[in-house]
Amino acid sequence: MAVTSLALRRQRLTFAIGAVRQNLARGPVALPQPLAYDARMASPAATPDRALDTLCSELREIVGPSWALTGADDLRTYECDGLTGWRQPPLAVALPASTEEVARVVRLCHRLHVPFVPRGSGTGLSGGALPSADGIVIGLSRMRSILQIDLENERVVVQPGVLNLEVTRAVQAEGYFYAPDPSSQRVCTIGGNVAENSGGAHCLKYGFTTNHVLAATLVLSDGRIAHLGSACLDAPGLDLLGVLIGSEGTLGIVTEVTLRLLPQPEWVETLLAAFPSTDTAGEAVAAIVAHGVVPAAMEMMDRATIQAVESTMHAGYPDCGAALLVELDGPAADCRSLFQAVEELCRAAGATEVRVARDEAERALLWKGRRGAFSAMGRVSPDYYVQDGVVPRSRLAGVLAGIRELEQRHQLRVANVFHAGDGNLHPLILYDRKEAGGAERARELAEDILGLCLEAGGSLTGEHGVGRDKMCQMPRLFSVADQEVMDRVRSAFDPHRLANPGKVLPTPRLCGEHPGIYRPHPAELAGLAERM
Amino acid sequence: MSAPRPTELAQLAGAGLEVTESPPGSGLPDGLALARPRSEEEVSVLMRLATQHGWAVTVRGQGTKSAWGPDVERCDLVLDTTGLNQLVEHEPGDLICVAGAGMRLSELQELTSRAHGYRQRLMLDPPGSDAATLGGLVATRAAGPLRTRYGTMRDLLLGARFVLADGTIAKTGGKVVKNVAGYDLDKLLVGSLGTLAVVVEVALRLHPQAEARESVLLEGVDSATAAKFLIALRAAPAVPSVAEALWPEGAVLVQIDGTRDGAIRQAELVAELDPRARVLDLAEASYWEEVLRNRPWDRPGVVLGVSVPLSATRAVLDLVADTAIQEHAVALSLRGTIGCGELRVAASSDKVEGVRREVERLGGQVEVHRAEPELRGLGSRPRDPLAGELMAAVKQALDPGHILAPGRLEGLYQTAASPIAGAAGG
Structure with a gap:
């Protein structure tokens, strides 16, 4: 190995880190801007228009004319995923039918330096399938065998x-x-x-x-x-x-x-326990865990959620401060006695009522409320935003108390429904976008809730992903070095940054103006200024 | 680029860093510098120096798995992780713990099973590995019979702090069970054999220890009976923690953890699957537990990790039975309901390659878990050379100077017939 090449490489690396540091000095965020992202525009060989024509006609050739969408109306269908706040129609949509067709579409993108965004049903809640303005969407919905x-x-x-x-x-x-x-x-x-x-x-x-x-x-x-x-x-x-x-x-x-x-497990049993408050329900969760039980599922809903669920879908939930849904599955030999123990632990923690599903229909009813909680909320509030944060289970009570304080401060209601077993919270922030500043306040509240999760040692997202929505929040959890390591791994797979660019890892172009976390200004550090 | 003398290294690294010569009996070359950092900062300083000087670094815990995977091409210094052995956090209510990568498995088990009011542990039981460090278990993905129910380090690692070859300190994951923020680099570290980064701290998922354990044994049967029993077991109303086919005994040992009543009831149901199967009493159960804990590491020979599709279970047992007739070295411990385990064969390249060919023909693959240096590169390669190329690209991205265990990762994906361009570095 030539020593010079190593030195050169190191120099480049140092440069990259330097660039990241500079970006940090400007704003909270992070990685050097991907190089190839705008390369199409810079190509002297073709004007953007001609490039778009080439792209569309070759897409039609690969997937067939009916599976290459380029009309404005068609494109609008693909402008967002389940997180509708972010919208951007793509240049085109390709709907390939085989691995070979996907590969040919991607090769075309590679040749023309056009970024692509893969998409399934578009149910994601973090804007992961949000198109790039200068890219295409590759929909996989035809590949369903x-x-x-x-x-x-x-x-x-x-x-x-x-x-x-x-x-x-x-x-x-x-x-x-x-x-x-x-x-x-x-x-x-x-x-x-x-x-x-x-x-x-x-x-x-x-x-x-x-x-x-x-x-x-x-x-x-x-x-x-x-x-x-x-x-x-x-x-x-x-x-x-x-x-x-x-x-x-x-x-x-x-x-x-x-x-x-x-x-399939031999045996499944489900109960719903009613508690006066989320704190008492939380005590039951802790006691179940301490008893050595790993339930198949353990879900909690607070009063606001229960009321919304009852008023819209009548699952028959009791009127209470918190409901805990616990499901055990496994060999009947083991589960029966554990299930009894769970029932007793719930009562000992203060459950006012424990309902056990007697059959499949009753189990479905108990789950109906939980599974339909988000859509129920859509019917009781003009708008809502679902946060997806994680806290260590043992810190649940403190974080829920923190959320109640934030409700007061931001003058917005929050309904809590979450996976209590693994500490994955889904606070639903209820707002009205027609109210002045409503959406902005909801967003601030959502970010403050994430702050509580992170302070408690949790995570930015438990299951919805980072996508576009939380990309600029990544620095709250990951240092520049952490992100740089992820970016290095990314480069190993996709050196030209064509696969779903502008997601997961923050870029200065997309996150530069985001407020992000508070970092003291150098003037503050020097004692020349202070924040009120 | 020449290897640093221990005194030289100590001087360069500055005060505090413990540097000695490789101790006699460690299996390491004499006079090699062995650095024992006590913090991630010290690891970072050491790796920066190594990058500057182009020193090849071998990361080492207790050395229990130093014969695992392809041998390194060169080694200028050893980074001993045993000084990174603090328990950072044990939160029994969250069933997690965070500890230095140099902590021994046995020590962690001791600490976590002691916490007041809880009985929980890390559900990993690689045979003969009580002394093994947590970092070593991440590097090798070593597992034992409990893998049947609890998986490997891949399933138990929640997060890690690590140091790259250039000294960058970074983290991945977190300390919560559910977490999808950022890339899951934990997975990349597990099984990477110290070739991508120095793992300095790990966050682990613990599981509650069950109230009771019952064992069922089916003994002295042929491969067909054992395979049939294992198929029936997969459909049985029981969740075994262990379902191990042990050869040459021709035995299947099933262990069930649960409530006192639940464990015994499940054991009875399992015993009903074959008229020769029976629930063991305490003395017999502990005898077989002992067999389980050492198999197949207890005798000399090459130890191979084998994995096969479930439908090939009987064929693997036959392979072992046939070879065992001619050879004393052969022994097998196969996790019979998930299709993986460890096989001991005589230390010859013919034998190892013969087993590998046969296992690959069955749709499976072989890893080398213990062998003389010249046999360590005989494991299976990725079927798709492009997968190997991506591995080379990841290595290049994280360790561009190829100073972490140089040659070892290449030995995992390169084939003699088609060396992968760029894999050897600049």
């Missing part, structure tokens, strides 16, 4: 557009299920689940998407097709699949996924 069901080996091979619930439906008659069950499971796709590392109500016990994927076919941003993982455990070499899952479409496009199936 289950390619192989191999029960002997407890696995299935699916295309990315297969809906989450379809996997379980395809194997449940044989006694199997696919464990990750995000609440959007009726409509969200496996490709999207891989991008977001989706969990669901049962992930405390069963883990996340990353624990259930064995292999994936990945189209890299230069159009090459890589096969990661293996049909059985322990694929040789680095666990690239582990990094890919949860990378929010920034490392390439997944076009085939091998999933692990699990045998």
Whole structure:
């Protein structure tokens, strides 16, 4: 190895870090701006218009004219995902039908330096599928075949557009299920689940998407097709699949996924316990954990949520300060006595009522309120924003008290519904965008709640992802060095930053003016100025 | 670029950093500088120096797995992590703990199972690895029979702090079970054999210890019976913590953890799956526990990690049974309901390659977990060379000077027939 080349490389690295530091001095955020992002515009060979014509006509050639969308009305359908606050129509939408077509579309993007955004059903809540103004959307919704069901080996091979619930439906008659069950499971796709590392109500016990994927076919941003993982455990070499899952479409496009199936548990039992307050319900949660029980699910709803759910969908929830939904599954031999223990622990913590579902219909009713909590909120408040923060379970009570204070300060109501077992909070901030400053106040409150989570040692997001929505919040959790390491890994997969650019990792262009975290001005540090 | 003398290294690193010569009996070359940092800052200083001087660094915990994976091409100094052994946090209510990467597994188990009112532990039991450090378990992804229920470090690691080759201190993940902020670099560190970064601190998920354990044994059966029993077990109303096929005994040992009544009831149900299966009494259970804890590390030979599709379970057992007739070295401990385990064979390249070919034919793959240096590179490679190329790119991005265990990662993805361009670095 030539010593000079090492020195040069180090110099470049130092330069990059220097640039990051400079950016920090200007504002809170972070990484050097991707170079290739604007390269199309800089290309002297073609004017943007001509480049767009080339792009659209070649897209039509690859996927067929009916699957390349370029009309303004069609594009508007793709301008946002489940987080509707961020909108941006793309240049075009391609709907390929095979790995080969995806690879050809991506090769075209690579040749023309056009960024691309992969998209499943668009149910994401962090703007992860928000288009780039100068890029295209690659929709995977036509790739929805289950390619192989191999029960002997407890696995299935699916295309990315297969809906989450379809996997379980395809194997449940044989006694199997696919464990990750995000609440959007009726409509969200496996490709999207891989991008977001989706969990669901049962992930405390069963883990996340990353624990259930064995292999994936990945189209890299230069159009090459890589096969990661293996049909059985322990694929040789680095666990690239582990990094890919949860990378929010920034490392390439997944076009085939091998999933692990699990045998259905013999026994499932669900109860709903009513408590005077979230604090007493929280005590029950702590007692259940201390008892050594790992429930399949443990969900809490506060009074505001219960009232909204009752007024809209009549799930029959008791009128109380907090409701705790606990589900146990496993071998009947073990679960029966544990379930009894859970019932007793709930009563000991102050439960005023404990309802046990007697059959599948009653269980569905108990879950109905929980699963429908978000949409119920949509009917009682003109607008709402769902926050997705995580706190260590033991700090729940303190953080909920903090949220109540924030409600007072911002003069907005917050309804709390969350996965109590894993500390994943979903405060719903109720506001009216027609009120002056309403949206802005809701956003501030949402950010303040994240602050509480981070102070308690938690995380920015438990399951909705960083996407565009929280990209500029990343520096609150990750240092410049942390982000730089992620960016280095990203470069290894996508050196030209074409795969879903402007997501997850902050860029000065997109985050430069964001207020972000408070950092003292140099003048303050020098004692020349102070903040009031 | 020549290896630093210990005194030289101590001087360059400044006061405080403990530097000695490699101790005799450590298996390391004589006179090699061995640095034992006590903080991530010291690790960072050391790595910056190594980058400046182009020193090749081997990261080492207790050295229990130093014969795991491809051998390094060169080593100018050893970074001993055992000084990073503090318990940073144990929050029993959250079932998590945070500890230095140099802490021993046994010490962590001791500390976490002692916390008042709780009985919890890290559900990892790699055989013969009580002395192993947490960092070493991250680097190797070593696991044992409990993997059947609890997975490996991949499933238990919540976050980590680490130092890159250039001295950058960074973190990934956090200390909460549910977290999707940023890339999941934890996964990249697990199984990377010290080739990407020096892990200095880990946050781990703990599990409650069950009230009771019951064991069921099916003994002296052929591969067909064992495989059939394991298929039935997968569908049985029981959740085993351990379901291990042990060869050459021709035995399947099932351990069930649960409530006192629940464990015994499940054990009875499992025993009903085959007329020869029976619930063990305490003395027998502890005898088999002992077998489980050492297999297949207890005798000399090459230890291979094998993983196969579940449908190939019987074929793997046959492979072992056939070889075992001619050879005393052969022993197997296979997690029979998830298709992976460890196999001991005689230390010859013919034997290792023979097993690898056969396992690959069954759709599986082989890792080398213990072998003489010349045999350590004989494990399976990624089937897709492009996957290997991406691994090379990740290595290049994080350790551009190729100073962390040079050659080891390359040995995991490179094939003699198609060396991957750029893998050897600048």
